[in-house]
Amino acid sequence: MSRRILLIAAFAVIAALPLTFSAFWINMVxxxxxxxxxxxxxxxxxxxxxxxxxxxxxxVGIGAYTxxxxxxxxxxxxxxxLYGVLLAMLFGFLLGLPAARLKGHYLAIGTLGFxxxxxxxxxxxxxxxxxxxxxxxxxxxGIDKQTWYLVMLCVCLTLLATLFYIDRYSALxxxxxxxxxxxxxxxxxxxxxxxxxxxxxxxxxxxAGLSGALFAAYVRFLTPDLFNEQESxxxxxxxxxxxxxxxxxGFAASLMLTMIPEGLRALGEDNFRLLIYGTMxxxxxxxxxxxxxxxxxxRRK
Amino acid sequence: xxxxxxxxxxxxxxxxQALSGISLxxxxxxxxxxxxxxxxxxxxxxxxxxxxxxxxGGTIRFGDRxxxxxxxxxxxxxxIARTFQKVRLADQLTVYENVAAGLASRWFAHANGxxxxxxxxxxxxxxxxxxxxxxxxGLADVSGTIVKSLPFGxxxxxxxxxxxxxxxxxxxxxxxxxxxxxxxxxxxAMLVNGITADGCALxxxxxxxxxxxxxxxxxTVINQGHHIFTGTPAAxxxxxxVVRAYLGMNQLIGGGADDACH
Numbered sequence: 001m002s003r004r005i006l007l008i009a010a011f012a013v014i015a016a017l018p019l020t021f022s023a024f025w026i027n028m029v030x031x032x033x034x035x036x037x038x039x040x041x042x043x044x045x046x047x048x049x050x051x052x053x054x055x056x057x058x059x060v061g062i063g064a065y066t067x068x069x070x071x072x073x074x075x076x077x078x079x080x081x082l083y084g085v086l087l088a089m090l091f092g093f094l095l096g097l098p099a100a101r102l103k104g105h106y107l108a109i110g111t112l113g114f115x116x117x118x119x120x121x122x123x124x125x126x127x128x129x130x131x132x133x134x135x136x137x138x139x140x141x142g143i144d145k146q147t148w149y150l151v152m153l154c155v156c157l158t159l160l161a162t163l164f165y166i167d168r169y170s171a172l173x174x175x176x177x178x179x180x181x182x183x184x185x186x187x188x189x190x191x192x193x194x195x196x197x198x199x200x201x202x203x204x205x206x207x208a209g210l211s212g213a214l215f216a217a218y219v220r221f222l223t224p225d226l227f228n229e230q231e232s233x234x235x236x237x238x239x240x241x242x243x244x245x246x247x248x249x250g251f252a253a254s255l256m257l258t259m260i261p262e263g264l265r266a267l268g269e270d271n272f273r274l275l276i277y278g279t280m281x282x283x284x285x286x287x288x289x290x291x292x293x294x295x296x297x298x299r300r301k
Numbered sequence: 302x303x304x305x306x307x308x309x310x311x312x313x314x315x316x317x318q319a320l321s322g323i324s325l326x327x328x329x330x331x332x333x334x335x336x337x338x339x340x341x342x343x344x345x346x347x348x349x350x351x352x353x354x355x356x357x358g359g360t361i362r363f364g365d366r367x368x369x370x371x372x373x374x375x376x377x378x379x380x381i382a383r384t385f386q387k388v389r390l391a392d393q394l395t396v397y398e399n400v401a402a403g404l405a406s407r408w409f410a411h412a413n414g415x416x417x418x419x420x421x422x423x424x425x426x427x428x429x430x431x432x433x434x435x436x437x438x439g440l441a442d443v444s445g446t447i448v449k450s451l452p453f454g455x456x457x458x459x460x461x462x463x464x465x466x467x468x469x470x471x472x473x474x475x476x477x478x479x480x481x482x483x484x485x486x487x488x489x490a491m492l493v494n495g496i497t498a499d500g501c502a503l504x505x506x507x508x509x510x511x512x513x514x515x516x517x518x519x520x521t522v523i524n525q526g527h528h529i530f531t532g533t534p535a536a537x538x539x540x541x542x543v544v545r546a547y548l549g550m551n552q553l554i555g556g557g558a559d560d561a562c563h
Contacts, residue, residue, distance in 0.1 A: 173422075174394070177398075181392070182390075185385065189406055190377035190405045
């Protein structure tokens with residue numbers, strides 16, 4: 001019971017935090033929360049189902065640009081965001097059809113190829129996306145920063161709790177993990193491995209698309225560079241530092257890895273800053289091979 | 302009426318005829334021993350029955366249906382469960398979770414089964430079946446243990462529990478006694494009797510012929526992909542062709558090698 005009170009108190013403090021923050025840090029926290037949705041999408045796909053994806057930024061881009069393009073043409077932002085998620089899911093399904101048959105390195109290369117394909121599409125479909133010139137002035141219906149922060153916090157915590165429940169306690173979690181551990185045994189237990197992978201791809205793409213749609217609505221400015229393969233690697237890195245099977249760790253890592261490099265900006269020179277950042281990431285992986293999630297898990301026991 | 306009926310099943314891998322015209326059948330409550338020397342095609346036959354491999358000729362009927370066109374998971378949902386020669390468990394999950402995964406064939410057996418997988422693992426419908434099965438195989442004390450930390454012999458029982466929990470109509474045990482202690486072997490024997498008492502048909506692939514003789518109602522012997530004998534275990538021991546196959550006489554003095562030379 002006292003734990004519950006503690007949780008509510010913690011939430012109240014976190015929700016009130018931005019009142020004390022500068023605009024710069026509020027921006028940072030909101031971006032980090034938006035990124036964490038893309039990291040969740042990797043947790044679901046790679047962590048639970050065991051499918052490696054280096055193309056998540058592609059789905060984020062689809063979600064972002066769908067909202068951007070449609071909202072600029074007058075579609076209500078909320079509806080445009082929904083279309084963004086649905087389109088990302090459709091692409092996830094279509095990618096899943098061939099990708100669910102691939103394994104290991106081949107799957108990694110295949111998804112990487114998908115990410116690059118989407119990046120090229122966004123860059124070159126100048127008529128629709130304005131390509132490298134960028135999409136500017138996306139209407140969002142005028143929500144202030146404080147509301148954004150609260151909405152994002154609620155969305156993230158809801159998804160976090162859902163993933164945590166699926167992972168730890170549900171029959172679905174066992175089904176997904178069986179597919180990850182041993183496909184032959186999973187089939188022998190009546191699990192349609194192909195269908196499970198296809199659904200995992202689709203739902204994961206939906207999470208990533210949601211991340212993109214929210215990003216577009218929040219930042220209101222898009223260029224294809226925000227969704228290239230480097231971004232995919234960054235999401236993957238956040239998921240790995242967080243602990244690949246741990247949604248909670250992934251959440252913590254996406255907050256840390258977004259804010260630390262910005263905090264280090266105080267040190268001045270750009271390359272030096274990234275050097276420190278890279279070293280920190282290496283150290284985390286060296287001492288915590290199971291990521292931040294592994295550390296949380298160890299403390300529980 | 303037999304649960305499973307194979308007639309004239311053949312399987313070829315490139316130039317190797319792994320199975321040629323194998324026929325066998327099992328009835329509810331019956332234990333059929335499937336024996337033969339290494340490389341005889343026993344595991345290939347199991348893969349053909351479970352659908353991991355597609356057969357090149359013959360028919361496989363399960364219940365009243367031809368199941369040749371079905372994928373492994375579809376066959377599992379119809380009631381064919383198996384264990385593996387080399388234990389295939391999710392090492393990092395608990396015993397309970399591994400056994401619960403065996404219920405998937407029930408969750409997904411109907412189109413409306415999807416909502417079932419959103420239930421918590423501790424839901425009554427899951428816990429009852431899992432705990433009863435764990436009790437039955439003697440694993441109730443390690444329900445919450447991670448499989449990786451279990452001794453090898455007990456992992457075999459986790460696999461058997463995973464196969465049993467969905468109450469299959471046919472259970473295939475692929476060399477379940479390998480690496481078991483004497484006590485565990487006795488438990489396995491009791492378990493086999495218990496499973497078949499409930500009307501489940503069982504195919505036992507086993508090198509331990511003493512165990513086969515004790516548990517099986519009938520044995521089918523295959524050698525080099527050919528069916529050479531089906532009958533009672535006692536009759537098998539005196540059948541010259543079975544004895545020859547097991548002593549490897551074919552390779553030592555038999556026609557096979559000679560034919561190849563000429």
